[in-house]
Amino acid sequence: MPRTADLLGPSKERPGDNLGTVPIFAQRKWDCPPLGCRIIPDVLTGSLVAAGLLAISLLAPTEKTMGDAQRILYVHVAAAWCGLAGFLIVAASGLLYLLRRDLGWDHWAQAAAEIAWLSCGLTLVTGSLWAHAAWNTWWTWEPRLAATAILWAVSSGYLIVRSGVEDPHRRARAGAVLALVGAADIPLVIMATRWFRGIHPVSPQMEPAMRVALLLSIVAFSAFFGLLLVRRRGQLRLERLLGAMEREADG
């Protein structure tokens, strides 16, 4: 049976490498990372998020047509970027699982899927609020918004399918297949809805301060969701480790 030591990662890992994971015990000599190593990512992320919020609320000027409601855009774009990046991580991790059969990759996939689902949901909500403020309508079939809606639906299906499979390897395989099909589908969705709407992408005109605020917002959201991703992956890894220890104890 897989030994606990086999689950602890390659021996070249050093303390503090795996930011956010719980310290290892039992069959390896592993020093608990210093407190500083464990909270530095949290402090950094918190600082970035604070900077982003400040930039959105204070640095970015008020848009002359929409007023303060336009500031939703900074959250909307950042969340959309995180949703897309999250789903790409799900697909890439799924592919690596299928190639390597290592459940570690599946932990990344599951954590990224949860983040992608949250991000896509946030994108849809903020997009809806922005559309209502801008055009007095709660929804518009803008291609990227449509693609995000589909991505959210695919992420929802991914998480529901996973919850219906008990065996970890079978669950990982099912998730990987669904994620790869979903990832291949997104470019086709964007193409189809663009042709349907006859819309060609246009870069919005933004003042330099707005661009800075947008960039800071994207960086802050990315850092926040990245931290959530690593923490969640650590949780999943710990669950598996504990399960393996229970099996060893039961013989």
Added chain:
Amino acid sequence: MAAQLWWIVHKDLVSECRTWRVWPAMLLFGLVVAFVFGVQADLPPDQRPQIAGGLLWLAIFFAGMQAVDHSCAAEREEGCWDGLLLYPISPAAIYLAKLAVNAIALAALECLLIPAFAALADVPLMSHPGAMLLVALLGNVGICAVGTLLSGLVAGVRHGGSLLVLIVLPLVIPVVLAAAEATRLAAEGQLGPEWWRWVHLLAAFAAIFVTAGATLFDFVIRD
């Protein structure tokens, strides 16, 4: 491999013809949906083609998923999946055989639904039969390419049958959209560059997902 593909298709079609477990329900469901949509499509004649294509392909999708779901679920009876996997045939070939069976089921459905829609919505869907045939063929392959792969996936999942539509529909939206637009243009007699653009999207979707399905099916059906 071609012979083995044919015998699997033959076996599935013979079983269905003996039992009629799925096709009657699928055809009836399609007709009911067509009737409901036909009632909704009570628009001025020049506006009907705009929505008839979309409603037709939604009806084909929802009715067709019954057949797609059954194609893999039926192999679980008496452990027949194990029997198939024990033969000297690759999982990709099994996938292609199941895809062919599902596409044939959808074709049978369309033979009934397209004339029904043409009559109920009073839209000239049959005015260019060659164009409709091409759109129907590519649309079937596109929907069945994704549906066949994912029906194998949910066959071993708790409440898998009800999940299939949930996970397939978002993925086949490009197919439904492209097929609907191509159908609309064909009904309006506009078979120019725009129509071909949608047909090319259908063909690209079918090619990409048949390849993906054939590659990934092994991971779906084998423990």
Added chain:
Amino acid sequence: MSDRTIAVQASRLTKVFGSRVVLRDVDLEAAEGEIVVLTGANGAGKTTLLRCLASLTRPTSGDVHWFGRPAGAEPAARRLVGMVPHQSCIYPHLTVRENVVFAARMQGLREAGRRADEWIAAAGLRPYAHRLATHLSRGMRRRVALARALVHDPPIVLMDEPFAGLDAEAAAWLVDLLAEFRGRSRVVCLATHDPDRLRSLAGRVFHLQSGRIEPPEPRRVVATGHDPGESLAA
């Protein structure tokens, strides 16, 4: 074992389903002309072991070889194996003959109909050849499963509880068939709750317990027809 070819070899097979370890470091070898019997309580891992040997289930670790080649690496290699799994693997809405002919065609046999008819006759199924499988009793379905699995005369035969549901006549036929396999250098690996039935035929009996294989019971010398003094005991 002498200079017999090792037909089936499993090395350090381990299979974990979720949190359950079903097989733990199982080693097993079976040579041509040998009948290996697996016994054990329910849940001991017999079915999983046979499925791994048939390449139906991927082991968590370890490997399986057929005549020295990795099991199931190529689809064509599956012609080496005939398996009668726990379930019958027959299509309920095809007739007996259609089921066996389908199997013969999928195995790529040239005269699929003729070969199927021979096995149907041998299994005592001729009166039922055109009856739908769904109308057969459990024992009859078992016979159809045997005919389906063996129609292509594979050198490796794997059986999971082959005697389940068989009447005395069918069971006697199967015992004769197994003796025939042994005489023709086929290797048979079968799981059963009733090893006494095969005491005269079995080369080795392995007892599985909690996923581990116990040391094989030494059997009496089994006459092979080639070298009467040869012992197949480990």
